[in-house]
Amino acid sequence: MLEVRKNGRARPRQPALPGLDLLSALFVLPGCDGDQVLNSGRSLYRLSVLPDTTGPADGPGASSSCRYLVIDEDDDRYEAELTFTRHQGLVVPLVIVLEGLFTARIELRDEDDGLR
Numbered sequence: 001m002l003e004v005r006k007n008g009r010a011r012p013r014q015p016a017l018p019g020l021d022l023l024s025a026l027f028v029l030p031g032c033d034g035d036q037v038l039n040s041g042r043s044l045y046r047l048s049v050l051p052d053t054t055g056p057a058d059g060p061g062a063s064s065s066c067r068y069l070v071i072d073e074d075d076d077r078y079e080a081e082l083t084f085t086r087h088q089g090l091v092v093p094l095v096i097v098l099e100g101l102f103t104a105r106i107e108l109r110d111e112d113d114g115l116r
Contacts, residue, residue, distance in 0.1 A: 002041060017044055026082070026093045032066035046071045050079070076101065 004011045017039035020028060025038050035048050050067040066082045078100020085094040087110075096106040 004042060011042075014042070017041070019044075026096075032064055043073050045073075047080070070098075070100075 001013045002016050003013050019037050019039055022038050022040055022045070025036075032049065035046070038045050038047060047068040047070055050069055052065075052067055064084050066084070068080045068082075069077060070080050071077050078098060081095075081097045081099075082093055083095040084091050085108075086092075092108065093106075094108050096104075098104045
C-alpha cells in the first residue's frame with residue numbers, strides 16, 4: 001500500500017500503481033522507448049511517442065531526442081521532449097522540456113565535464 005503525507009497530513013492509502021515511476025524511468029529506460037505508462041506514485045501518465053523521436057545515444061557525447069504526448073488521468077495533454085546524452089559510460093537525461101498548461105525546462109549542467 002502507498003502511504004503519502006502532504007503538508008503534514010496523511011492522504012488516503014491506496015495500492016501502489018503499476019509500472020515505473022517518472023524519475024526511475026529517466027535512468028532505467030533512458031532510450032526512446034515507444035508508448036508506455038508511468039506513474040508519480042499517485043497518478044498514472046500515458047506516454048505516446050511522437051514521430052520526430054530519434055534513436056538511442058551512441059558514443060561519447062552523442063545524444064538522442066525523445067518526444068512524447070503525455071496524457072494524465074484527467075485527460076490533460078502536454079508534450080515532453082527529453083534529450084539524453086552519454087556521459088562517463090552512462091546514458092543520462094541532459095534536457096527535459098515540458099509544454100502544455102505550463103512550460104518547464106530542466107537541464108543538466110556540469111561545466112567541468114563539458115556538459116551544458
